Amino acid sequence: MDSPYVYTRYGNPTWERYERALGELEDAEVVLFASGMAAVAAVLLAVLEPGSSAVLPSDCYLGVRALAEQQPAQRGVAVSLVPTARMDPSSVPEGTGLLWLESPSNPGLDVCDIAALAESGNARIVAVDNTFATPLGQRPLDLGADLSVTSATKHLSGHADVMMGFVATRDHGLAKSVRDWRRTAGSIPGPFEAWLAHRSLATLELRLSRGCENAAAIAALLLARGDVSGVRYPGLPSDPAHELAARQMSRFGTIVSFDLGSRERADAFLAAAELITEATSFGGVHTSAERRARWGQDEVPEGFIRLSAGCEDAGDLLTDIERALAALG
Numbered sequence: 001m002d003s004p005y006v007y008t009r010y011g012n013p014t015w016e017r018y019e020r021a022l023g024e025l026e027d028a029e030v031v032l033f034a035s036g037m038a039a040v041a042a043v044l045l046a047v048l049e050p051g052s053s054a055v056l057p058s059d060c061y062l063g064v065r066a067l068a069e070q071q072p073a074q075r076g077v078a079v080s081l082v083p084t085a086r087m088d089p090s091s092v093p094e095g096t097g098l099l100w101l102e103s104p105s106n107p108g109l110d111v112c113d114i115a116a117l118a119e120s121g122n123a124r125i126v127a128v129d130n131t132f133a134t135p136l137g138q139r140p141l142d143l144g145a146d147l148s149v150t151s152a153t154k155h156l157s158g159h160a161d162v163m164m165g166f167v168a169t170r171d172h173g174l175a176k177s178v179r180d181w182r183r184t185a186g187s188i189p190g191p192f193e194a195w196l197a198h199r200s201l202a203t204l205e206l207r208l209s210r211g212c213e214n215a216a217a218i219a220a221l222l223l224a225r226g227d228v229s230g231v232r233y234p235g236l237p238s239d240p241a242h243e244l245a246a247r248q249m250s251r252f253g254t255i256v257s258f259d260l261g262s263r264e265r266a267d268a269f270l271a272a273a274e275l276i277t278e279a280t281s282f283g284g285v286h287t288s289a290e291r292r293a294r295w296g297q298d299e300v301p302e303g304f305i306r307l308s309a310g311c312e313d314a315g316d317l318l319t320d321i322e323r324a325l326a327a328l329g
Contacts, residue, residue, distance in 0.1 A: 010183055031182060056082075058299075061131075062295060100127050103133075114126075218307065221322070
């Protein structure tokens with residue numbers, strides 16, 4: 001048979017069209033996966049060779065840390081963890097096989113200098129988890145990274161109804177490695193899910209712009225209050241990551257984090273808010289938030305909230321947040 005679609009695990013026209021569309025955003029070759037973690041697994045397990053080494057942020061997404069400390073480590077890969085805020089060329093030993101970055105970090109919103117880390121040449125391959133920023137907010141490949149990994153489950157699909165992820169690269173050899181892994185491991189996206197995600201690209205810029213505007217307004221509101229501490233948002237001029245984020249990001253994202261001082265106050269806030277859905281995912285059209293310490297795997301205070309601003313009216317959101325905070329007493 002001369003058809004390129006003889007078996008769906010090898011190729012499918014629906015998700016290949018979505019790959020081409022994402023490739024235009026990234027100016028790169030894109031390989032689509034069934035989820036963000038499937039994309040992460042393809043990088044960690046297809047790129048890292050036994051006996052090599054990897055450096056990852058100690059404060060990156062907990063699922064990435066868990067995978068790195070299990071599978072690659074069991075295959076003889078030396079895995080080191082460094083906090084994002086302290087990630088610089090001196091923290092990456094020369095000859096490192098893979099440097100995995102996440103900027104801004106999840107959930108703490110720390111930022112590292114992607115260009116400086118890539119330019120150092122200490123790592124053979126530099127990969128960046130770009131889920132928080134998206135290709136419209138940050139372009140890791142332009143900053144020198146070899147791989148940009150994104151969970152399309154979040155902002156890219158934007159409607160909390162799809163799980164998907166992708167790897168973008170301008171290195172055809174790396175693209176082939178992760179594509180071969182996808183075919184062998186079977187971590188392919190479903191055609192219908194790919195169609196839903198592709199549908200969402202038409203509104204990505206509009207959704208992201210509105211969400212970023214709402215996040216900035218929420219961060220400013222929280223920063224001005226005496227009953228909220230630890231407000232983090234890279235777009236705030238007072239944020240410790242602002243100067244670096246302004247250099248390498250074109251927009252500051254939809255995620256805001258803050259501390260309400262205790263588990264009880266955080267839970268009460270989430271219960272009192274009417275426009276905020278309590279959920280662990282983010283990047284949807286509806287504002288969502290969670291008390292992140294409930295998972296027990298992030299070094300955050302018990303009252304730490306990670307909030308994802310949606311597309312609601314900004315005035316309605318701010319009023320709802322003020323009312324929920326006032327209910328705490």
